[in-house]
Amino acid sequence: MSVLVLHRNPFAAFPYRRWLDGDAPGLDDRTPYPGDIVVLAARDKIESAGEPLPGDADHDFTHLELFDTLDDEAVPSRALALAEEHRITHVIAHHEADVALAARLRERLGLEGAWSADITPFRDKALMKKLALQAGIQVAPHTVPGSAQEARDFAGRHGFPVVLKHRQGYNSIGLRIITDRDELAARLTEAYRDGPRDDLIIEAYVPGRMCHVDGLVVDGRTVAAWPSQYQYDLASFGVDPGPRVDLTLDVADPLTPRLLKLIERTLAALKPEGSRLRTHAFHAEVFHTPDDGLVLCEIAGRSGGAKIREVFEILFGIQLAVQVTRAEAGLSLPAVEGAVDERGLLRPRCMSGQVLTMKRPGLVRALPAVPDEEWVRGFWLFAEEGQVIAPASGSADFLTATVGSAPTRGECERRLRELGARIIGETKIVPLGQEEA
DSSP states (O other): EEEEEEEEESTTTTHHHHTTTTOSSTOOOOOOOOOEEEEEHHHHHHHHTTTOHHHHHHHOSEEEEESSSSOTTOOOOOOOOHHHHTTTOOOOOOOTTTHHHHHHHHHTTTTTTTOOHHHHHHOOOHHHHHHHHTTTTBBOEEOOOHHHHHHHHHHHOOOOEEEEEEEETOOTTTTTOSHHHHHHHHHHHHHHTOOSSSEEEEOOOOOOOEEEEEEEEEEEEEEEEEEEEESSSSGGGTTOOOEEEEEEEOOTOOOOOOOOHHHHHHHHSOOTTTOOOOOOEEEEEEEEEEEEOEEEEEEESSSSSSTTHHHHHHHSSHHHHHHHHHHHHHOOOOOOOOOOOOOOOOSSEEEEEEEEEOOOHHHHEOOOOOOOOOOOOEEEESOOOOOEOOOOOOOTTTEEEEEEEEEEEHHHHHHHHHHHHHHHHHHHHEEETOTOO
């Protein structure tokens, strides 16, 4: 028994050795992991979080290799070579960009876990929407434009704004909300300069607030799930200098049961009988429209980004990354305990949420103090004073992140907004060229 880990995150929040050894809440059997732990990690994600790069003596893995990025073309062949060398029996991947490679490796080697056909409905947005529509779930009008003309024709039929994004994209990278013909023409000239392609999707803009539902499925059954609502526009990560608040919905909110039911239907539509995707986290995004409708945006078969995992742990005492790591390693899972509702889902212990600030380019002159309020359950800085940082490259490229709790959503929002304003006030980043000003 040995595992290969594809790791596209900072290391601090992912103590794989400890988790695999059973050192986690809800586990009674703390037996040292008997096999090799082989890790391929992304140097860019470690450095962008302000973490030092691990040297040979700074990790507890059997083997660690760093790539500048896991998008390196050499990663798949190196992963396969290491899998054969270390007799890998299980493959672990938490990041959306790596689940497809993990599935291909399992399939190539005949290993347990999800294979390509199992994860494709969660990665291919066109297939995802097709399956959702067949199940009676509303999605935005959309098409896969093979040419610039097809994209223009779509905009002509549906009007502006339109949304152009990668068919298998994530973290809003490359996503564009296009408001007029001139902007569309410029985007299409760039997108199709090399000719026809089938990796983009264009869809009608859906007004309304974006909700998300996060949960854990164990052996094919959802055991815990809860909706939240972004209080900001995900695609605004590059231009929004203010605090970005994300809040769970109250138990009594009429949206709560509707969202939970919608996502159960979505999971059923994307996982046919015989799917090998049995134990996994999920992160779904749903538009709540001004006329009180629910429109599925997309769903991923992994846990959400930002600090959604930490928020989920506050709600239910479940660390999604621990559950998924051990599930993908073929090990027993931490106990899932607590009161359940009439659907058999765990009831949240309280309300929670997060407040985020995004990186912006310049010299970091000052960063906020660590909050000492008792309701603050976690605080993270992803830069250091004196460091020169680049602008946010995606919706998960944070400068700071804070999670907190409260008895109600309203109180949680008040707390997080006040703290967010303080964090912004205590942060000073000087644009390059103005350091002496």
